Amino acid sequence: MSKNNQKQEDQGTNLLYKLIGEARGYDDVIVMGRGDPDFDTPPHIVAAAEEAMIHRHAEYTPPAGLPPLREAIAERVKRVNNIDVDPATEVVVTNGGQEALFLMVLATVGPGDEMIVPEPNYNTYADSLDFAGATKVEVQTWPHEDFRADPALVRAAVTERTRALLLVSPNNPCASVISPADTRELLDIAIKRDLMILSDEIYDLFVYDDFVHTSPASLPGGKERTLTLNALSKSYSMTGWRLGWITGPADLMARVAELKAAISGGVSVISQYAGLAALTGPQEPVEMMAAAYKRRRRLVLDALDAMGMAYGLPQGGQFVFADIGFTGMDSAEVAQRMLTEQHVLAYPGSAFSKDRKDYLRMTFLQPEDKLIEGLERMKVAMQGIMAGR
Structure with a gap:
């Protein structure tokens, strides 16, 4: 490490x-x-978990997740994020956002590689990069700009060893939202320098005033070079249920699924049925x-x-x-x-x-x-x- x-x-x-x-x-x-x-956690979600337990749903599940849940996730990312994904090949269900982050990092970088990460940032990002043997390259953000991830600073930080760019919007800890224009410019940098974008969008349902969240994968040229992370932890008050997902291009998602199978297998079947109720039930x-x-x-x-x-x-x-x-x-x-x-x-x-x-x-x-x-x-x-x- x-x-x-x-x-x-x-x-x-x-x-x-x-x-x-x-x-x-x-x-x-x-x-x-x-x-x-x-x-x-909303009662209908708890009830779905109870129903799954009563009917003895205790079997192993596919490492990538139950097919009905993957279909519900695909519908959600289309509706909320304007991203078209194939639930069979472009969605992997994870044990919360934490595992999703590790899987994305392990699938995209290795020893000697660099990943650009705007600061300040959540400490798990460094942990996952250390595990992969890669280096975190921080790009400064400034309070007088409301901690904007400046594309010019990102562009200047790219080297021959840079393999990926991590974007967190809305951000933890500083709560900034990357504007549509900046998202487009950051994606253009990734395209020009052949970088993957890892997009952490776990707070995407909580955006205030006139600010707008834009998923890089929703933009032209973005889907094929973006892995998008999300979870039910914050949006449905399900932190302890440990249910998240990754979406991305099929070839890279096959690698994510292989890693998922090797590391932890399928997510708890009870949590998956609860997640299905969350995504398909009352909002x-x-x-x-x-x-x-x-x-x-x-x-x-x-x-x-x-x-x-x-x-x-x-x-x-x-x-x-x-x-x-x-x-x-x-x-x-x-x-x-x-x-x-x-x-x-x-x-x-x-x-x-x-x-x-x-x-x-x-x-x-x-x-x-x-x-x-x-x-x-x-x-x-x-x-x-x-x-x-």
């Missing part, structure tokens, strides 16, 4: 686990860092959650504005990446003090990038009353930090 990307990522992961472990010791902790929706629960996140986002931004705290505008997803540089302290120390003194858990920016030690990642995945209380506690913590300077 390569160590090119590992040290900083290990430090970030260890820090998060330390904070999460400590938070479990507080009965009144308000979690404003973890990306785990507070809504229950009102998703619409309800999206509306709630929109309200909560506004609540959080208004509170940060009142505190005088800057942030990159969250254009999509479930996060706010807030600037705490005014404290003069490292984000790890600020997060620790917020947790110890006020029992509020936010994630330090240093867990997502070595250059973001002056940021906190917060979510709006709590009921509004909890968010209000958490933000008030955060305000008190910040006042205490500033008073002690």
Whole structure:
């Protein structure tokens, strides 16, 4: 396993686990860092899983997933993402988005290769590249541009060893959405330099204001060089069900399916029947959650504005990446003090990038009353930090 990307990522992961472990010791902790929706899985999805268990669906499934589920995924990506895929050869069902990411990376890069990744980014991306023996090449994004993935900087980062470009839109942790024009330009770079695009679109149903999410695979010339990742974890509040998918060109998806068979075989049959119900059943629960996140986002931004705290505008997803540089302290120390003194858990920016030690990642995945209380506690913590300077 390569160590090119590992040290900083290990430090970030260890820090998060330390904070999460400590938070479990507080009965009144308000979690404003973890990306785990507070809504229950919709009842019709749970009922479908129960029905599958009652009828003793306990058999092995094809490594690529149950055919009816792959068909439902194909219909979903056509309806939502405007991508035409063959469910028999261009869809693989995975154990959540995490496995999907590893499979995409292993199918596209190997030892000595490079993958361009805009920063800040989720630490699993570096983990998967290390596992493949490849190197993560980070491209800077800037808060004054709302963490835009600038095509000019991506173009400048391409070398003879570059094999792929990872795009995450809406983004985790900074909640930016790649514009249609930038998506087109990034795809043109990939075409010209013969790169694969790995597109993480797990938050694609949560886009705010007038921003628009565009799937690279939906554009002319995009499908044949794009692997697209998605999952039900966030959109249907199914994080623990572990159900995701990859779509892409048939030749590369055959490699993904081979890797899937070797690594884990088929996804839990119960989760697959639940996923089928999610995609083919009522969509009102998703619409309800999206509306709630929109309200909560506004609540959080208004509170940060009142505190005088800057942030990159969250254009999509479930996060706010807030600037705490005014404290003069490292984000790890600020997060620790917020947790110890006020029992509020936010994630330090240093867990997502070595250059973001002056940021906190917060979510709006709590009921509004909890968010209000958490933000008030955060305000008190910040006042205490500033008073002690």
